[in-house]
Amino acid sequence: MAGGRLRPPPGIQPLQERTPSITTVVPLSGVPGSLVSIKGQFYTEAYGAFNPYNRNLRIKRVYVGGSPCELLKPNSDEPYGLSTDTVTCKMSGSYVGHHNVSLIVDQDYGRSLASSSSYFISSLNKLSMFQTFAGLSWDEEEVTKSDEHYTISPLLYLDEEDAGKVL
Known part of the structure; x- marks a missing residue:
């Protein structure tokens, strides 16, 4: 830390124009297994066998909390919703509580950076992007x-x- 600012280790140069970003998560809450739409800038709409423009760049993984969020419908290569600015996925975890959301794009793009506006403060004073609750x-x-x-x-x-x- 020099002059109050964090600096990356030598040899690592993060580039804002190559960093996937998350601006919004919709809805803000739901039961485990819900569909979640993530909005931002992802630079690709390719995932697995779904590759409409035959690009080399692909979304590798999406996480809600510590669990993967499934992009493809069961037994299919069809995504729930996938574009360069919106990813819709189905939560796979069963945890009830507060979650953060992230995704990874391959090559030198890496893990997403969430904007501060994508977070909310819950009634329990928890900072998160999505909250699951028990369904009856x-x-x-x-x-x-x-x-x-x-x-x-x-x-x-x-x-x-x-x-x-x-x-």
Whole structure:
């Protein structure tokens, strides 16, 4: 660190014009397994066998949190959505909480740089780009209504703090 600025090690020259960037993640939250659209500048729309313009430059990986985000639809070479400025992928992890998003473009482009506007501060004061939450699902036969209250059988508690709450 010289003069209060970080300097790259000798021989490494990061170039802004060759660094993939992330400007927005849409939506800001969802359940694990959700589709996520990442907007920015990625310099290519090629991934795996999907290579519409036969370019050598490819997106190698996309991550939401520590888990890969799948770009291709199951059993297919068709992407969820892929262009030089938008990547749509399906989260593969099951973690519930706060996540950051990144992608890697091969050759000398490397890992993405996220703009500060792509982050938000959660109600828990966590800085992140995407938040997953637990989803509840049940069969209609498990829901009964009485006196304007709904009961799901068997009772489902997310954690000890939720025990005893009426859903």
